[in-house]
Amino acid sequence: xxxxxxxxxxxxxxxxxxxxxxxxxxxxxxxxxxxxxxxxxxxxxxxxxxxxxxxxxxxxxxxxxxxxxxxxxxxxxxxxxxxxxxxxxxxxxxxxxxxxxxxxxxxxxxxxxxxxxxxxxxxxxxxxxxxxxxxxxxxxxxxxxxxxxxxxxxxxxxxxxxxxxxxxxxxxxxxxxxxxxxxxxxxxxxxxxxxxxxxxxxxxxxxxxxxxxxxxxxxxxxxxxxxxxxxxxxxxxxxxxxxxxxxx
Amino acid sequence: xxxxxxxxxxxxxxxxxxxxxxxxxxxxxxxxxxxxxxxxxxxxxxxxxxxxxxxxxxxxxxxxxxxxxxxxxxxxxxxxxxxxxxxxxxxxxxxxxxxxxxxxxxxxxxxxxxxxxxxxxxxxxxxxxxxxxxxxxxxxxxxxxxxxxxxxxxxxxxxxxxxxxxxxxxxxxxxxxxxxxxxxxxxxxxxxxxxxxxxxxxxxxxxxxxxxxxxxxxxxxxxxxxxxxxxxxxxxxxxxxxxxxxxxxxxxxxxxxxxxxxxxxxxxxxxxxxxxxxxxxxxxxxxxxxxxxxxxxxxxxxxxxxxxxxxxxxxxxxxxxxxxxxxxxx
Ligand SMILES: Cc1cc2nc3c(=O)[nH]c(=O)nc-3n(C[C@H](O)[C@H](O)[C@H](O)COP(=O)(O)OP(=O)(O)OC[C@H]3O[C@@H](n4cnc5c(N)ncnc54)[C@H](O)[C@@H]3O)c2cc1C
Ligand SMILES: Nc1ncnc2c1ncn2[C@@H]1O[C@H](COP(=O)(O)O)[C@@H](O)[C@H]1O
Numbered sequence: 001x002x003x004x005x006x007x008x009x010x011x012x013x014x015x016x017x018x019x020x021x022x023x024x025x026x027x028x029x030x031x032x033x034x035x036x037x038x039x040x041x042x043x044x045x046x047x048x049x050x051x052x053x054x055x056x057x058x059x060x061x062x063x064x065x066x067x068x069x070x071x072x073x074x075x076x077x078x079x080x081x082x083x084x085x086x087x088x089x090x091x092x093x094x095x096x097x098x099x100x101x102x103x104x105x106x107x108x109x110x111x112x113x114x115x116x117x118x119x120x121x122x123x124x125x126x127x128x129x130x131x132x133x134x135x136x137x138x139x140x141x142x143x144x145x146x147x148x149x150x151x152x153x154x155x156x157x158x159x160x161x162x163x164x165x166x167x168x169x170x171x172x173x174x175x176x177x178x179x180x181x182x183x184x185x186x187x188x189x190x191x192x193x194x195x196x197x198x199x200x201x202x203x204x205x206x207x208x209x210x211x212x213x214x215x216x217x218x219x220x221x222x223x224x225x226x227x228x229x230x231x232x233x234x235x236x237x238x239x240x241x242x243x244x245x246x247x248x
Numbered sequence: 249x250x251x252x253x254x255x256x257x258x259x260x261x262x263x264x265x266x267x268x269x270x271x272x273x274x275x276x277x278x279x280x281x282x283x284x285x286x287x288x289x290x291x292x293x294x295x296x297x298x299x300x301x302x303x304x305x306x307x308x309x310x311x312x313x314x315x316x317x318x319x320x321x322x323x324x325x326x327x328x329x330x331x332x333x334x335x336x337x338x339x340x341x342x343x344x345x346x347x348x349x350x351x352x353x354x355x356x357x358x359x360x361x362x363x364x365x366x367x368x369x370x371x372x373x374x375x376x377x378x379x380x381x382x383x384x385x386x387x388x389x390x391x392x393x394x395x396x397x398x399x400x401x402x403x404x405x406x407x408x409x410x411x412x413x414x415x416x417x418x419x420x421x422x423x424x425x426x427x428x429x430x431x432x433x434x435x436x437x438x439x440x441x442x443x444x445x446x447x448x449x450x451x452x453x454x455x456x457x458x459x460x461x462x463x464x465x466x467x468x469x470x471x472x473x474x475x476x477x478x479x480x481x482x483x484x485x486x487x488x489x490x491x492x493x494x495x496x497x498x499x500x501x502x503x504x505x506x507x508x509x510x511x512x513x514x515x516x517x518x519x520x521x522x523x524x525x526x527x528x529x530x531x532x533x534x535x536x537x538x539x540x541x542x543x544x545x546x547x548x549x550x551x552x553x554x555x556x557x558x559x560x561x562x563x564x565x566x567x568x569x570x571x572x573x574x575x576x577x578x
Contacts, residue, residue, distance in 0.1 A: 121385050160346050164438075215397075219393040238550055239562070
């Protein structure tokens with residue numbers, strides 16, 4: 001089974017991003033990592049490969065900086081890395097177009113993606129990829145049961161009202177939710193081995209049918225501040241204040 | 249080119265607050281563009297819910313049921329939405345940012361080759377050429393301003409950020425429309441739904457939410473008693489759901505539900521940014537935590553540094569007594 005995991009380079013998960021007075025993002029102190037949901041995708045891909053055999057390819061669309069996150073995926077155990085070279089700032093449909101093109105070249109059985117990139121928080125790219133390839137998808141997976149012989153996956157999805165189970169025939173796209181697994185850390189030998197694994201780059205100009213950008217980020221703003229709160233001394237005082245404010 | 253289409257996949261004959269909030273969102277954009285806001289209702293409840301939604305100042309209600317929408321997959325919904333959108337000239341196709349919409353809108357966008365905005369919280373200046381929206385980004389830590397170009401765009405909106413429109417006596421036309429014979433993807437199959445039984449108000453619709461974190465150690469009894477006195481919904485942090493103490497759909501936050509009730513009472517929750525992303529727009533936030541340095545206190549209107557197992561029952565007792573007093577007085 002050939003499994004492809006998509007990876008985006010995003011700020012370290014607990015970073016509180018800040019703006020300059022002019023509303024520019026301050027990025028010089030920011031540490032980056034593999035988008036947390038993509039880490040789950042890599043982990044799931046590795047577990048499936050280790051069970052049924054095959055190959056795991058980590059795929060990213062981005063500038064050379066994203067190589068660092070692809071290295072992390074290799075250090076976790078992925079077999080190969082592939083990067084489609086683009087400056088950052090593509091919109092979701094453009095990223096999906098680049099990913100779909102790379103996926104066509106690789107023709108994997110399964111593509112695992114994060115359900116959300118924690119920078120722009122769009123949650124769009126994986127389903128756009130599935131649509132461009134005319135593949136079925138399963139979103140927000142908390143469990144993937146793969147039948148490699150029948151080329152099927154039964155996926156438990158975390159939805160608003162509880163859980164939903166769907167089945168897709170491969171090839172297909174699955175997006176990960178937090179409870180799918182617990183990603184492993186890259187070990188030191190893993191990090192050393194990663195340096196020798198194949199890493200390829202596809203030039204952006206090779207991507208067919210790239211659409212014009214249609215979604216543009218024009219600026220950032222701070223959240224409206226909350227009023228300063230107060231510390232109360234006891235549960236009784238708290239109850240009184242809430243009752244006085246007609247909140248209960 | 250100036251009209252909007254709001255998509256609902258109703259679960260009942262009456263629209264929910266979050267569905268009506270999407271209608272409110274669509275109407276606001278349509279008003280700026282000088283057009284109408286139509287509503288597309290899909291699935292077994294479409295027709296009944298269409299009659300109800302027709303009273304909310306919309307252009308018309310388009311209703312469609314289809315065998316492939318009995319237990320709809322994202323693929324089937326995306327095919328239906330794209331079909332309706334390509335037969336008309338909608339500038340914006342919108343829905344509330346539920347998991348249903350998140351599971352079909354990006355597919356519909358790719359099919360229509362149209363841009364999409366996710367989780368919109370504010371509407372900016374919109375014209376036929378460009379729609380402007382604001383949405384959260386970086387784990388809800390900042391807001392991002394977006395422009396959507398082209399002739400059609402899609403958007404999901406955060407229900408808690410928009411008001412349902414007022415109902416009127418005037419009722420819009422309800423039209424039944426035909427969908428293509430095949431909507432479902434040939435390689436996708438719905439297997440089963442495991443719905444969490446609702447014992448209390450739905451988290452995103454409740455006026456009061458009592459939420460617990462790892463500090464509860466899995467014992468939600470005091471929180472449930474408080475919730476029952478207040479008619480509140482129960483919420484949870486990720487730690488609680490990961491531990492298996494409550495089902496996934498109780499989770500509040502970046503990866504869970506976004507709530508903005510009148511009152512949010514956080515008990516034994518530290519206040520990680522991903523949790524704040526789901527509740528920081530609550531009108532009043534109360535935090536009960538043993539640790540005076542817990543970040544939850546930074547967003548709390550009322551903070552109480554205490555053991556929740558001591559404080560929560562006292563709160564419950566005080567509210568219960570106040571209720572009885574009110575009852576006696578009236
Ligand atoms: C990509 C990503 C997405 C995430 N999405 C979400 C999300 O949607 N929602 C979410 O909640 N989290 C989310 N998280 C997890 C988040 O980072 C935190 O780990 C989580 O919110 C912590 O939950 P907690 O506050 O219950 O636990 P902890 O951080 O362990 O805090 C427990 C708190 O309880 C207090 N406490 C302990 N005992 C008592 C007592 N007896 N009385 C009073 N107080 C007590 C402690 O002082 C502490 O502050 C996400 C993380 C990532 C990386
Ligand atoms: N530039 C990218 N390169 C590779 N994968 C990406 C990229 N952008 C998004 N993805 C994938 O799509 C998922 C959802 O991203 P988004 O739609 O941007 O929220 C991410 O978790 C990744 O798996």
